[in-house]
Amino acid sequence: MLSYLINGISLGSVYAIIALGYTMVYGIAKMLNFAHGDVIMIGGYMAFCSSSYLGWPPIICVLFSIVVCTVLGIIIEKLAYKPLRAASSLAVLITAIGVSYFLQNAALLIWSSNPKAFPNLINLPSLQIGGTQISAVALITIAACIVIMIVLTLFTNKTKMGKAMRAVSEDKGAAQLMGINVNGTISLTFAIGSGLAAIAGVLLCTAYPTLMPTTGAMPGIKAFTAAVFGGIGSIPGAMIGGILLGIIEIFAKAYISTQLSDAIVFAVLIIVLIVKPTGLLGKKIAEKV
């Protein structure tokens, strides 16, 4: 029971980190960035290559992966999304899907579709609490999630750039008139989101050590669900949504059915949205008449 809970929170923490990326990008660019899941996959491959082929120490591998994904995030934003700032959200969505296809197929060409065994970057003994054993990976994942949450909250609330970010997500035009560099702020958001995706990729692959070009797709969709579940655009919402989703998934797998666990997760999402149409912590936006 306790170990299920820890596992659930751990998986949920990964979802939460991915969901943070979704939610920040959604908040600022009002777009569903479907390529986000594939950035996770790229992050996984980067850590894999630097560790298995180059033999770098784990911490350097993680940093390398974060740097590559951050740069990738900025490039994607500049090339694919920036020209569509004024376009309909559907056009941006399709472009994001195009980017997702591109990343998946590029990965397929480079690393082939054979699954890669992800190296164990976190080589620590597991912890014994009471009668249950808790893996170090799970604890590190949870710790990472908490640290990221605190840093991000401080960043958005206390720093000048964080305030600029919130201003842009509220009203781009007004923010621009106040002298905020809107394009720079959006780029920064994509950079942070993609950096988080790299961390999530490493943590995800450490917990489930098979790496394929489609590795990021399903966690991406689920983390997106988590972001919506918590109220998209809200940072604590993404956190709570992600962790709840992880717990629900692990418990559904343990007690109901392994095969139907995804269906249960999505069913819970639907029920939450029907009861609270903007998610758990989402703001209700009334249209002015």
Add this chain to the structure above:
Amino acid sequence: MKMISKKSLNGFINYGIIIVLFIIFQSLLSTKHLSSSLSGQLVPICAYVVMALSLNLVVGFSGELSLGHAGFMSIGAFAGVIASTALSGSVTSGGFRLLIAIIVGAIFAALAGVVIGIPVLRLRGDYLAIVTLAFGEIIKNVMNCMYIGVDSNGLHFSIQDANSMGMEPTGTIIVNGPMGALGIKKLSTFLAGTILILITLFIIQNLVNSRSGRAIAGIRDNRIAAEACGIQITKYKLMAFVVSAALAGSAGALYALNYSTVVPKKFDFNTSILVLVFVVLGGIGNLRGSIIAAIVLTVLPELLREFQDYRMLVYAIVLIVVMIVTNNEKASAFIKGIFNKKSKEVA
């Protein structure tokens, strides 16, 4: 009156295009000018055209983003296969059985549309999109655990495994969990697919140009004004959604009865997205565009078979570039500039 005749003229052109395309492909087929891979694609193309048209009803006319359209296709496919297999003893005519399968597929998908539509259609925009995505995944997941068989006592169901259905040993398993439906008797033909497209066009075009269609489009353009005009929002949103689901279900039945096996994984998020790409590239609310996009984008990867490895990469780049060119003022002005120059040079 001028406008009405223009609208119906447009509709007749669409029927004409389908019939002409049918004649061209059919004659290519009978004179063996069509490669085997392409001739095998004819029925799936028809199914995708129907999918694109039906999704356009929701995305283009009702203005709601649906990311789970493949779910309805899945329900239609399996309902159609079950109907066809269960009736294989009693209804001998293949064409008639196909008709029944398509109708059954449409009915079940429509029922799913009602069940899903009533709770979710009060959500807006991206929230609705994510819930349709979730439903698509749920349908795929449930279908993956579904075991259905038939014996002399009738149909049997289970969500555990094939044995727990408690069938007689002589019974046949129709749907076998993740392995999907096996041993399907191929019934779909190119002609049947073409007729289904024509029926779909007929239903959507006439619906759109009627009282109900105006209400649907009015809600899309301005929900608050539509309410103030006394339009029942939920009723008309649901109408568009359910009609679309039914048509997707019929496409599913047509598609499944073209193969000997069909797996639930076929109708996943990627298929939903593929159909959405047809609709967006063809032009939102533009039925002819949906038809052309569905045909071209299904045939194109077939023609690019030589570049096997780079095929999907190229497809992705084309998709991004097309979206940017059609939606960015500077880029589209640049392209127009090139064309204008050329036409001037020609002149």
Add this chain to the structure above:
Amino acid sequence: MANDKEQKLVRVQSPNFLPEKELKNAPILEVSHLGIDFGGLTAVDDFNMVVGQTEICGLIGPNGAGKTTVFNMLTKVYQPSRGTIMLAGKDTHSMNTIQVNQAGIARTFQNIRLFDKLTVEDNVKIGLHNSINYGMFEGIFRLPGYWKEEKKSHEKALELLSLFDMQDLANDYAGSLPYGAQRRLEIVRALATNPKLLLLDEPAAGMNPSETQELMDNIRKIRDVFGIAVLLIEHDMNLVMGICEKIVVLNFGKIIAKGTPSEIQSNPEVIEAYLGKAATTPGKEA
């Protein structure tokens, strides 16, 4: 020519047309003690008003006084926190926007809300929606009901459009019309729902003096031909004083004066509310 049009218009008069002079002041709308709070902030309080069956009434007041909020409560875009609204003797408490429209209130919007991607004719036909009598299947399969009802609604739509000389624009897209024409189309669409009471939210906004003059004639014509009541919000005092038989003045969510145009013009409180506008901060504009 003008005679022709008048003749044509008489045919579309509403069934509740009451030519008798004595019924003119029987109320179509009785509002008592109406109020609404938004999260502790009282936007409108103790709003009382009576509108006669064929009366033209004005609702005026400085920006943020709560005029549009009153319209939103009448049409149930907002559910009032207090008070009752009686429409033709019926309490609208349990009705929603759609039912209120069917019960007889139609409105236009301050920020124009047309169906931009539909033609002018289709905009009017959506207004006629509930008087067109055929279902989805008749529409899809083009059964006789479809042809009969579509022909009828086409004629009716053109008749209504001819009221504002817009019949030639029938096939244009609503979104492409000039501003003034869009405002007129909103009025036509509202009339198409066959109302007993028409609410106009700043109908003259953005119009030049000659257009405003034309609009005044048209509002009077609507009242006379359809025999309906009109309640309008307007900042153009020439229009308000020119056509309203009764005026209610709202400031900070409360009624500060009621009366005929001449009474209002000489009311010291009203003058203060308008002239003091710059000194006081406007409240919540809704």
